[in-house]
Amino acid sequence: MNLMRGSAEGLVGGVVLDAFLGDPRRWHPVAGFGRVASVAERWVYGDSRWRGVVYAGVLVGGAGAVGVGIERVSRRLGLHGPVTAAVTWAVLGGTSLGREGLIMARLLERGDVAGAKGRLSHLCARDPEGMDARGLSRAVVESVAENTSDASVAPLVWGALAGIPGLLMYRAVNTLDAMVGYRNPRYERFGWAAARLDDVANWVPARVTGGLVVLCGGPEAYRVLRRDGKKHPSPNAGRVEAAFAGALGVRLGGVNAYGGRVEHRPEMGDGKAPEVRDIRRAVRLSAAVTFAAAAIIGVLR
Secondary structure, eight states, rough: GGSSSSSSHHHHHHHHHHHHHHHHHSSSSHHHHHHHHHHOOOHOOOOOHHHHHHHHHHHHHHHHHHHHHHHHHHTTTHHHHHHHHHHHHHHHOOEEEHHHHHHHHHHHHHTHHHHHHHHGGOOOOOOOOOOOOOHHHHHHHHHHHHIIIIIIIIHHHHHHHHHHHHHHHHHHHHHHHHHHHSSTTTTTTHHHHHHHHHHHHHHHHHHHHHHHHHHOOOHHHHHHHHHHHTTEEEEEEEEHHHHHHHHHBOOOOEEEEEEEEEEEEEEESSOOOOOOOHHOOOOHHHHHHHHHHHHHHHHHH
């Protein structure tokens, strides 16, 4: 059991590295995994769930096996803390998430709606056509909220529970969901396993993130989380978005377009739709939640 426990110092160190450095600019391990997954998809793809199960199982299991190997070697060499910090840095995305949010804020603050539409794909898969500044602001705030869990808190939770294998397996699951977990004709069946795995892997972290938003954002976040968190079609994203809506005093949800497919999301929160200034507030709240998660891990370990 000791082998699988995450190093508190390493996890916290990874958060610090991410805060100062952001994502690795070259030879990013997650990008490398994505390339491997793309090649595997060409070999395995078929319009069936069982092929998707094999695809996700082999790739996530492979990431776990690599993690076990790294964990054992790092402990044997007495480098578990530094290696855990490096792996944590590689799988975290909180700083890059915040930077993208601030880029969107700056574009919208100077009235460059066209530029913001072109940049939105760095945060989410929504179709920006037809969006005005307010629609873009809502998309950014919702993406920052959801990805605070996916990019920051969830890796730390799994790193604390299962060490380096937990870090790598979580990021593998989350990456596969982003690649094939779509409800469209190509991935409706093949991506089913990846999407369900992502729901399971994020169930606890999303609720931890909601609690941390309440801790950092105040009692209104708790009230809206309790009232509106279950409205969202995602079993996890709604908890985080509802908490952010309450903490920021805004209203999230509404009509979203994804490549010609339109979804009507229930509204969460009691305020106005987000404005450009709320993007910066969401980024600050996201950073506060990440550092609160790291501080709690450090104290508990």
